[in-house]
Amino acid sequence: MxxxxxxxxxxxxxxxxxxxxxxxxxxxxxxxxxxxxxxxxxxxxxxxxxxxxxxxxxxxxxxxxxxxxxxxRGDLGRSLFSNEPVAALILERLPATVELAFFSMAFALVIALPIGIVSALKRGTLIDTASMVLALFGLSMPHFWLGIMMIMLFSVQLGWLPTSGRGSFAQIIMPAAAMGISMVALFARLTRSTLLEVLGQDYVRTARAKGLPEYIVIGKHALKNAMIPLVTMIGMEFGLLLGGAVIIETVFAWPGVGRLIVQAIMDRDYPVVQGAVMLLSMIFVIVNLLVDLAYGWLDPDVSLRRASK
Structure with missing residues (x-):
């Protein structure tokens, strides 16, 4: 190891x-x-x-x-325009980006996991087909278009949610939903396919033959092993969320690192762009490293096989 x-x-x-x-x-x-x-x-x-x-x-x-x-040495230089330390500018915006990524991931998982589990248990039924169609519908909608449509409906027409900004729970609902909906299809389909594969294993059939309740068979035996590929995908997508929130942060005027990068690119503020890209890239790589190590912890055979290569 x-x-x-x-x-x-x-x-x-x-x-x-x-x-x-x-x-x-x-x-x-x-x-x-x-x-x-x-x-x-x-x-x-x-x-x-x-x-x-x-x-x-x-x-x-x-x-x-x-x-x-x-x-x-921790010195990313100073902004060419504001003359502020780049590290300070990025760290000031980073919590907003992490917050948005966290809520987007939570939104996707809360919806995707039940859809994937129900689809696997009801394979081939109308529920299975409808769930996958709805999930794919969410995947087909671009972030920026979905964000604009949400603003027009929930802010302009209905007046339920604020159009932009950060500071309250209401202000994060639409940005998180706009980013999370596209991941629902990915997580739901992966959960469904891995759970179907696990449900066909001998130890699951043995658990059912022993008369164990279905929720124990699914929750304790099947779902735990089906989650291994999903953990990897969650880590990769979370890293992508940190670096890919540029469009959503711009649409909703979310004060995160992505919006800072857009402004720095327009100004050709080299130090800010370099520092932000480096920091987000390092976070993405480190997250993937942690996920890879977690994968090896969940399935020790994985680390042994890869270490031998």
């Missing part, structure tokens, strides 16, 4: 290094922020002086190594 953990940690480190290189290079190719920071009538000397002050006239390799060295 120890060799498996060390191997996964080494892979995680390589992924983080790769992400830092890719994000840095692509941001360098996006344009020069100096032109946006100075007035249009700025002289060439003023432009060169500002580039030198910001270190943008150094070779790309030097700029990258400086960024990595500062990041290892």
């Amino acid at each position: 120890l060799s498996y953990v060390l191997k996964r940690l080494s892979h995680t480190l390589l992924v983080i290094v790769g992400i830092s290189i890719v994000s840095f290079v692509f941001l360098q190719l996006s344009g020069d922020p100096v032109g946006l920071m100075l007035p249009q009538d700025a002289t060439s000397q003023q432009i060169e002086d500002l580039r030198h002050k910001l270190g943008l006239d150094d070779p790309v390799v030097v700029q990258y190594l400086r960024f990595v060295g500062n990041a290892l």
Whole structure:
């Protein structure tokens, strides 16, 4: 198990290094922020002086190594426009993004798990077909379109929920639902397929032959083993939620990291974009590492097989 953990940690480190290189290079190719920071009538000397002050006239390799060295010390630089520490800006917005991801995941699981379980137990019936059709309907709707439709219906027409902002439970309902609905189909179908596979195993048939109540057979024996693939998928989707909430945060004016990135991209604020991308990427990779380790804990054979490769 120890060799498996060390191997996964080494892979995680390589992924983080790769992400830092890719994000840095692509941001360098996006344009020069100096032109946006100075007035249009700025002289060439003023432009060169500002580039030198910001270190943008150094070779790309030097700029990258400086960024990595500062990041290892917890210094992600300062915003080119607000002159505030990038780390402070990101940490100020991060709780909002984590909160939105958590409620979106909770919304999806509360709906998807019962649908998947009922569909598996009622396989081939009208309930099974209707459940999967409804789940796929939610998957087919884009986040931004669903968010706009929710605002028009529940805020503009009915006046039940606020259109934007953060601070109350009512303000998180629509953003969480807009993000969570698309995951309902994924989790419901995965729960259904894995549970159907488990229900055909010998130990489930043996439990039923012993006369155990159906809720014990499903809850204690079948569902526990069916949850192993679902745990992996939940971890991956949660990581994606942290980095993929940009559109929803923009639609609902949610003050998270995604909205901060959008504004920084428009301003070509390199340090903010680099720092936010790096932090979200590291969170995504770490979450997947923890899920992978949890998978090995739930099924020890997995870690033994992967460690031997």
